[in-house]
Amino acid sequence: MLAIPGILACPITLVPLLARGVVILRGERKSPSARAKGCAFLLGAALLGVYAWGLTYIVGAVVESEDGGTGSSPSPPCRTGEQWQVENVTGHSVSYLPLRFECHVDKGASYSTTVPEYVNPALLGCAVLTFASATAALCLPRTRPEERHAPA
Template identity: 40%
Template sequence: MLEFFVLVAVVLAGLVAAPVLFILGTVVLVRSSSDAGPSGGLRGVALLSAGGAAAAYLWGALHLLGAVLTTDDSGTDAFPIQPCREGGMARAETVVDHSVSFLPLRFTCELRAGGGYTVAVPGYVNPAVGVLGLAAVACGILAGAAGERSDRKRSPAP
């Protein structure tokens, strides 16, 4: 049940963070077009990359939330749990438990014989979050370095 509340909080945060980061990134890019230095453009790209990472994570969290919502169903069609049926009924009948991971986003169906398989979250989500997140960090670091370098050039030496 805790997984559900955490996922709802993550989805709500993502619904706010992704658009805000996209808007801020766009504003910074537009304003930096008149600036001679590269730091403003890099800051804008960093914010847009962070917005993309937040949007990709949100997309995966929505898939994960859907899977978690269907695991608590009860009744005649409750076993095997619905998300684990994506791996085929033969394999789903050997599922004994499931687990949810938030980093990386993953819904794992655990098998009786050991091991497990992942379902629900599209395979492209975690790599997209990783690449966009790294791009945001790299551009942010480069923007800071470029801004510091341009500040040194502008200030006169004592």
């Protein structure tokens, strides 16, 4: 259940990332490096938000599957598969990167459930764009073009 502190920590981290990105982009210093840095902060906030969104699905599925009691086998999140899959469920596992709740069936096969299909590709896209923006912020000039060529 380490995912619950992760869900709680996301908003605490998300708000400062958003605020910092907006402050940088709205600031007077609009060098190419500052713009890329502001974009990196905003994309980092988007990455964190998408991860928190997918994590809520995982936590919900884990809580529902560990509830126990009558009708707890197969695990309720595993009942969304095909009929032959549901009848042959042997267990489940959770992966936090990529976000996945997998239901295991006989003969070593498994199928994913609960996490929407768009979450993991969105995570990958946000991660790549965040990395590219952060790299650009380090490589681009830190002054505006008119400041670079000002007479001394």
